[in-house]
Amino acid sequence: MRFGAIVCPRCKRARGIILTSKTTACPHCGKKFKTRGLKVYYKTDSAKELAAAVGKLNESLHGTGKE
Numbered sequence: 001m002r003f004g005a006i007v008c009p010r011c012k013r014a015r016g017i018i019l020t021s022k023t024t025a026c027p028h029c030g031k032k033f034k035t036r037g038l039k040v041y042y043k044t045d046s047a048k049e050l051a052a053a054v055g056k057l058n059e060s061l062h063g064t065g066k067e
């Protein structure tokens, strides 16, 4: 299974998705969007790597510390 790290187009938070799914919903703002056409920042087969990549992406987007 291929995972990808993407950024929600509405709230700009990173999250992990399964790349084969056509649509996904953001757990933060609830927006539903198509995965196709989104920029995928990181691709991996490992859920563990994905979680790390999403964490780093959120850090770079929003900084460390509280939300």
Ligand SMILES: [Zn+2]
Residues within 6 Å of the ligand: 008, 009, 010, 011, 012, 013, 026, 027, 028, 029, 030, 031
């Ligand atoms: Zn969102």
